[in-house]
Amino acid sequence: GNSVTQMEGPVTLSEEAFLTINCTYTATGYPSLFWYVQYPGEGLQLLLKATKADDKGSNKGFEATYRKETTSFHLEKGSVQVSDSAVYFCALRQGAQKLVFGQGTRLTINP
Amino acid sequence: NAGVMQNPRHLVRRRGQEARLRCSPMKGHSHVYWYRQLPEEGLKFMVYLQKENIIDESGMPKERFSAEFPKEGPSILRIQQVVRGDSAAYFCASSRQGEGFEQYFGPGTRLTVT
Numbered sequence: 180g181n182s183v184t185q186m187e188g189p190v191t192l193s194e195e196a197f198l199t200i201n202c203t204y205t206a207t208g209y210p211s212l213f214w215y216v217q218y219p220g221e222g223l224q225l226l227l228k229a230t231k232a233d234d235k236g237s238n239k240g241f242e243a244t245y246r247k248e249t250t251s252f253h254l255e256k257g258s259v260q261v262s263d264s265a266v267y268f269c270a271l272r273q274g275a276q277k278l279v280f281g282q283g284t285r286l287t288i289n290p
Numbered sequence: 291n292a293g294v295m296q297n298p299r300h301l302v303r304r305r306g307q308e309a310r311l312r313c314s315p316m317k318g319h320s321h322v323y324w325y326r327q328l329p330e331e332g333l334k335f336m337v338y339l340q341k342e343n344i345i346d347e348s349g350m351p352k353e354r355f356s357a358e359f360p361k362e363g364p365s366i367l368r369i370q371q372v373v374r375g376d377s378a379a380y381f382c383a384s385s386r387q388g389e390g391f392e393q394y395f396g397p398g399t400r401l402t403v404t
Binding site: 223224225228276279280 | 294296323325331332333334335338346349381383391392393394395396397398
């Protein structure tokens with residue numbers, strides 16, 4: 180079946196550091212890939228997405244590229260801020276079906 | 291345009307009681323998904339519904355759990371005879387067919403079973 184594996188957390192960085200959160204997936208066919216962010220006490224918000232190989236999703240300084248050859252969708256940001264502290268989830272979806280989530284990575288940014 | 295609404299936000303039940311969780315999708319959305327998030331874990335799919343139809347319930351526990359999405363009114367996730375292991379955050383998402391099926395999430399209902 181489909182699955183998503185994320186880099187284990189928690190991750191703690193200083194403000195303005197470079198961020199990478201690894202995500203790899205297993206799926207048949209060509210799933211769409213997503214990164215969601217969850218702030219404390221809130222629901223999930225879509226951060227970015229990519230629907231086909233080599234697509235790059237980007238939003239709020241975050242980027243991720245759909246790499247079919249390595250089945251990866253790593254999340255990156257060049258300079259993190261304290262306000263980026265949250266839990267980040269990588270997910271995949273095929274067609275109108277359910278989202279399959281990774282286990283989440285808790286990110287803490289210290290000033 | 292209001293987002294996905296869930297209520298209650300917090301629900302406390304004693305073991306053996308029933309829990310009813312409600313989800314009102316975004317306006318114009320006819321697809322609803324329920325997910326469960328156990329503490330320190332990712333979200334796990336439970337059930338996918340369209341108006342008056344269950345499309346995929348492969349993630350629903352076989353007993354005590356049921357879901358509906360009637361023609362009028364919100365979607366309801368019902369848990370009968372709750373146990374401590376049911377304590378979790380339950381998230382609803384909705385989508386409108388034809389927009390790449392993007393799912394928009396509600397704020398969740400946090401169920402605590404004492």
